[in-house]
Amino acid sequence: MGVTRAFQTVYTMWLREMLRFKRAKSRIVGSLATPLFFLIILGTAIGSSYKIESYREFMTPGIIAMVLLFSSIFGGVSIIWDREFGFLKEILIAPVNRFFVALGKAFGGVTTAVIQGMLLMIIAMSVGVEYRSLLGLLASIPIMFIIGVGFISLGIALASRIESHEGFQMVMSFLTMPLVLLSGAFFPLSELPPWLKTAVYLNPLTYGVEALRWALYGEPEIPITICITVLLSFAVITTFIGSWLFGRAKV
Amino acid sequence: MKSLLNLCIVSFGSAGAWSEEYVDAIVTDGITKSFDGFVAVDGVSIAVGEGELFGLLGPNGAGKTTLINMLSTMSRPTSGTARVCGFDVVREAAAVRRAIGVVFQGTTLDDHLTGRENLDLHGRLYGMAKKLRRKRISEVLQLVELSDKADLLVKTYSGGMMRRLEIARGLMHHPRVLFLDEPTLGLDPQTRFHIWEYIRGLNRDEGVTMVLTTHYMEEADTLCDRIAIIDHGRITALGGSEQLKSALGGDIITLRLANSEDGERLLRLYERSPYVSRATIRDSTLYLTVEQSEEVIPLVFQTALGSDISIQSVTVRKPTLDDVFVHHTGRGIRDEVASEFARVRYKLQTSKR
Ligand SMILES: Nc1ncnc2c1ncn2[C@@H]1O[C@H](COP(=O)(O)OP(=O)(O)OP(=O)(O)O)[C@@H](O)[C@H]1O
Ligand SMILES: [Mg+2]
Numbered sequence: 096m097g098v099t100r101a102f103q104t105v106y107t108m109w110l111r112e113m114l115r116f117k118r119a120k121s122r123i124v125g126s127l128a129t130p131l132f133f134l135i136i137l138g139t140a141i142g143s144s145y146k147i148e149s150y151r152e153f154m155t156p157g158i159i160a161m162v163l164l165f166s167s168i169f170g171g172v173s174i175i176w177d178r179e180f181g182f183l184k185e186i187l188i189a190p191v192n193r194f195f196v197a198l199g200k201a202f203g204g205v206t207t208a209v210i211q212g213m214l215l216m217i218i219a220m221s222v223g224v225e226y227r228s229l230l231g232l233l234a235s236i237p238i239m240f241i242i243g244v245g246f247i248s249l250g251i252a253l254a255s256r257i258e259s260h261e262g263f264q265m266v267m268s269f270l271t272m273p274l275v276l277l278s279g280a281f282f283p284l285s286e287l288p289p290w291l292k293t294a295v296y297l298n299p300l301t302y303g304v305e306a307l308r309w310a311l312y313g314e315p316e317i318p319i320t321i322c323i324t325v326l327l328s329f330a331v332i333t334t335f336i337g338s339w340l341f342g343r344a345k346v
Numbered sequence: 347m348k349s350l351l352n353l354c355i356v357s358f359g360s361a362g363a364w365s366e367e368y369v370d371a372i373v374t375d376g377i378t379k380s381f382d383g384f385v386a387v388d389g390v391s392i393a394v395g396e397g398e399l400f401g402l403l404g405p406n407g408a409g410k411t412t413l414i415n416m417l418s419t420m421s422r423p424t425s426g427t428a429r430v431c432g433f434d435v436v437r438e439a440a441a442v443r444r445a446i447g448v449v450f451q452g453t454t455l456d457d458h459l460t461g462r463e464n465l466d467l468h469g470r471l472y473g474m475a476k477k478l479r480r481k482r483i484s485e486v487l488q489l490v491e492l493s494d495k496a497d498l499l500v501k502t503y504s505g506g507m508m509r510r511l512e513i514a515r516g517l518m519h520h521p522r523v524l525f526l527d528e529p530t531l532g533l534d535p536q537t538r539f540h541i542w543e544y545i546r547g548l549n550r551d552e553g554v555t556m557v558l559t560t561h562y563m564e565e566a567d568t569l570c571d572r573i574a575i576i577d578h579g580r581i582t583a584l585g586g587s588e589q590l591k592s593a594l595g596g597d598i599i600t601l602r603l604a605n606s607e608d609g610e611r612l613l614r615l616y617e618r619s620p621y622v623s624r625a626t627i628r629d630s631t632l633y634l635t636v637e638q639s640e641e642v643i644p645l646v647f648q649t650a651l652g653s654d655i656s657i658q659s660v661t662v663r664k665p666t667l668d669d670v671f672v673h674h675t676g677r678g679i680r681d682e683v684a685s686e687f688a689r690v691r692y693k694l695q696t697s698k699r
Binding site for chain 2: 191
């Protein structure tokens with residue numbers, strides 16, 4: 096009985112995210128536009144100006160990771176909206192375990208994030224970006240999934256402590272942009288000054304970018320085993336912190 | 347981590363039936379809630395019988411929502427205990443949750459989904475099987491006459507439709523007790539009247555025990571079997587509407603005077619006279635509670651003439667719940683300017699995003 100209920104709770108929360116996602120087509124298009132501009136304009140411009148061959152290919156894993164980061168943190172932090180618009184009460188009054196509520200929310204958000212990541216990957220192909228192999232493309236899916244779980248749970252953790260949507264703006268500007276810029280999405284890791292290198296290596300997103308680079312192009316600067324270990328640990332830790340904080344969150 | 351484990355055990359623990367020692371649907375014993383020293387609910391002890399339609403009437407900030415939140419396990423009492431359907435609201439919170447439905451003060455719908463989807467998710471959260479869910483969805487939609495709007499996004503609903511959908515959702519899983527926090531706040535009179543009909547019908551046909559809060563006297567008056575008047579977190583009076591009114595003893599005479607100085611002077615005279623059992627003043631209007639109004643009115647006029655004060659108008663009526671409220675709290679519930687703010691707040695909450 097317990098397992099069935101747990102599964103049902105997770106599934107219900109997942110289903111809700113899917114139903115909302117289904118109706119958010121314009122939001123999806125909008126959220127893919129910016130990264131595509133980055134890729135096409137910045138990728139081409141920097142590549143030709145600085146005579147770096149295939150800079151666009153270099154940027155692609157970084158841009159995909161960026162989309163994943165944005166949509167998963169957003170997915171987690173959307174709990175703030177659920178609180179503001181009251182739906183959180185409907186969930187919290189139900190005879191369900193909050194741990195599985197958080198888990199379902201996370202899976203729902205991750206699903207939408209991965210779909211967006213895959214869409215971007217495919218659209219990028221249409222503008223000339225090439226990948227190593229089909230196998231690599233498939234391998235990138237579970238990697239995106241792990242990245243998504245980690246950051247959505249981080250979002251849930253933050254949302255459980257942040258009381259208003261003003262706080263949400265703070266998160267978006269002081270967390271997501273630094274994470275993207277300090278991730279090796281746009282530059283190679285080898286030639287950095289020590290202070291920057293330290294920051295980049297402390298950033299979990301770096302390992303996501305590198306893992307995707309491995310899957311799509313096979314030439315990561317950090318070994319894939321290390322990347323996966325870091326990403327998995329990050330996902331597990333944030334999932335527990337996120338659902339623990341959500342369990343104690345005020346309505 | 348331990349609390350997480352506890353959560354698991356609690357939510358999957360005992361089944362949702364009535365507990366053995368069940369007597370009343372709700373029993374509270376000195377239940378109290380304070381926020382940083384401010385006492386919002388102050389030692390409330392009430393009992394609500396099974397199938398009863400029980401009203402909590404009080405002005406803004408009286409502590410109605412806080413009380414409901416404690417009874418529905420949304421917040422923990424600072425002290426005191428409460429049992430709902432025989433289960434302790436703190437120690438057996440999961441069992442209480444399975445037994446109750448709650449319609450919160452503000453909207454708690456997901457307005458990016460359709461009405462039907464909102465109900466469906468609710469059914470899933472309460473572990474209802476697919477067939478039962480389907481059947482129940484069409485039943486409750488019919489009850490609140492929303493069947494033809496079920497597949498529209500909630501965003502497109504009016505305030506009254508949203509309220510009806512929430513009531514339908516609260517009933518969907520067959521709760522034993524339904525809490526309704528200000529079910530008609532901010533709705534127009536016609537919609538309110540409709541919702542009263544639904545509430546009354548549901549209480550009668552489905553036998554659900556209902557606790558509703560309101561600061562509309564007519565609402566408490568026409569709907570509720572028994573009413574508890576709550577003010578500053580305390581229950582100041584409890585009983586059936588008629589019982590509360592007749593406890594005031596007799597009729598209310600309202601005298602309108604030219605100014606409040608006249609009123610004050612007359613008040614002191616009436617307070618001393620044996621035929622007036624209670625006299626109060628608001629601005630330049632006097633309220634007298636008397637037993638035999640036919641015989642007392644001439645005496646009232648004589649007193650006024652005797653001290654050279656002219657009465658501008660006089661009305662006689664049976665006491666209303668407003669008078670009951672004034673009697674017990676010294677203030678009129680209508681005096682509360684804040685109710686207008688609450689109305690606006692509700693409008694904002696329910697307005698389209
Ligand atoms: N979380 C909280 N923290 C601090 N004070 C609170 C909190 N919740 C309620 N209060 C205070 O407790 C008192 C009772 O509030 P409550 O919401 O229960 O009133 P109410 O009777 O429901 O009023 P209304 O008609 O406006 O809904 C108010 O003075 C309110 O400011
Ligand atoms: Mg309230």
